[in-house]
Amino acid sequence: MNDDGVADGLRERxxxxxxxxxxxxxxxxxxxxxxDQTTVDEIARAGGLTKRSFFRxxxxxxxxxxGGVDVLGEQVVEEIRARPAGEDPWQCLHQVLRRWEERxxxxxxxxxxxRLIESTPSLRARRHEKREQWRTRVSAALQDRAGATLDTFTADLLTNAASAALDTVSREWLRSGGxxxxxALTDRAFALLRPAVLGT
Amino acid sequence: MNDDGVADGLRERxxxxxxxxxxxxxxxxxxxxxxDQTTVDEIARAGGLTKRSFFRxxxxxxxxxxGGVDVLGEQVVEEIRARPAGEDPWQCLHQVLRRWEERxxxxxxxxxxxRLIESTPSLRARRHEKREQWRTRVSAALQDRAGATLDTFTADLLTNAASAALDTVSREWLRSGGxxxxxALTDRAFALLRPAVLGT
DNA sequence: GAGCATATGACACCAGGTGTCATCTCTGAC
DNA sequence: GTCAGAGATGACACCTGGTGTCATATGCTC
Structure with a gap:
C-alpha cells in the first residue's frame, strides 16, 4: 500500500x-x-472489456x-495554506493558480x-461540478490561512471569481487553438478583476 | 395566439x-x-399523469x-442593449443584474x-448550464452595445465574473435563510470585483 | 355538429449506472 | 511451492431518466 501518489505493484500498474x-x-x-453518439458499451468493447468493468x-x-485534465487539485489547497501570512487573498489565488496553469x-x-469539454454541455457541467467541490475547499483554505480575516461571503466571492477567470482563460486558450x-492570460484576468479594497 | 407572455385559452390556462x-x-x-430519492414516475403519478406526460x-x-426561479432572461439581454452608450461595461452589468435581483x-x-438547488449537485450543474447559455448572449450584447469596444476575452471575463457574483450572492442569501x-449583496460583490482599468 | 389541433396513456426502447455472484488471477505469508 | 485471501472480471438483472410512436380522447373553431 502507498498513499495516494504513484503505486508500484503490478496490479496498480x-x-x-x-x-x-x-x-x-x-x-x-x-x-x-x-x-453523445458514443456509448459506454462501445468504448468498453473497443477496449476489450465490458460496460460493467468500464464503470470500475x-x-x-x-x-x-x-484523465490528465486536472480540474483542480489537492495541491492547490495545500499551496494556498503555505502562502505568506500577510498576503492579499486575491494575490494568493493568483499566484497559486498561475503556477497551476503553467503546469x-x-x-x-x-x-x-x-475542445471536447468546451463543446459538450454535459462535460462542462461535470467540470463545473468538480471544480465546485475544490472551490469550496479553496475558500475554506483561504479563510484558514494564517493572518487572514476574511468573511465567508468575500472568500466565496473571490474563489468564484477566480474560477470564472480560469473558465475564461480556458475558453480563450481554446479559441487560439491552444x-x-x-x-499570461491568467495574469490579465486576475489583474482586471483585482478587488478594489480588501479587508473591509 | 399571443406572443410569449400570458395566454388566455382554457388550454393554455x-x-x-x-x-x-x-x-x-x-x-x-x-x-x-x-x-435523487424521488423518481419522475412518482411525481407524475402523484400529479395524476404518466411519466411520459411529465416530460411533455x-x-x-x-x-x-x-419554475419561478429565473436563471437569467431575455429581458436582461435587452436591457443591456438599451443601456447608455458611454457606460462602463461592468457598471452596465451591475445595474441590469441589480434590477434583476430586486425582482x-x-x-x-x-x-x-x-435551498434544494444549492444542496443538489445535479441541480447546480443544470443552473450553471442554463446560465451559461444566457451568459453567452449577454457577452455578445455587451460587445454589440453602442459605443463599446470590448474584446471577446474581456467581455467573457466580465460576464463570467458577474455570474460568479450572482452565485455568491445566492449562496449568501441562502445562508441567511432568505x-x-x-x-445590497449584489452591490457589494460588484464593488469588490470592479475591474481596475477598462478599455485597454 | 364536423373537422382539426392538442393532450394523454400505453408501450417499447435506449443509455447510463449499480448490485450481486461466480470465476479467475495475482499477491503475499508460510 | 503451496495455499489462502484480495482484487479484477464477466454475466446478468435491475433501476431510472428520457424519447419515439401510435391510438385515443378531449377540447377548440367554424
Missing amino acids: TRRAVRAELSALALAMFAERGF YFPAKEDVVF IHGSERELAAH TADRA | TRRAVRAELSALALAMFAERGF YFPAKEDVVF IHGSERELAAH TADRA
Missing part, C-alpha cells in the same frame, strides 16, 4: 495502464463521432475525459480534451 | 396550472425525500425546480427551491 488506454480510446472515439475504472462516462502543457491530447499563453 | 401544480408537488416531495411539461427532471421576491417557495438583501 496495469490498472493505470488500462485507465490510460481507455481514456485515449474514448477520446479518439468522441472526437470522431461525438460524445471511471465513476461516470464524463470522467473518462478528465498545463498544451499537448495535442490535452487540447482535444479541452497557442495562447495560459499564464 | 390548464397547461400552466398543471405545470405549477406539478412543480409545487415535486418541490414538496424533493424537500421531504431528496431529489418539463424537458428534464431538473427543470421542475426552475426576486423571497417567497417561501423560492427559498425552498434555492433574509439578506440581495440587491
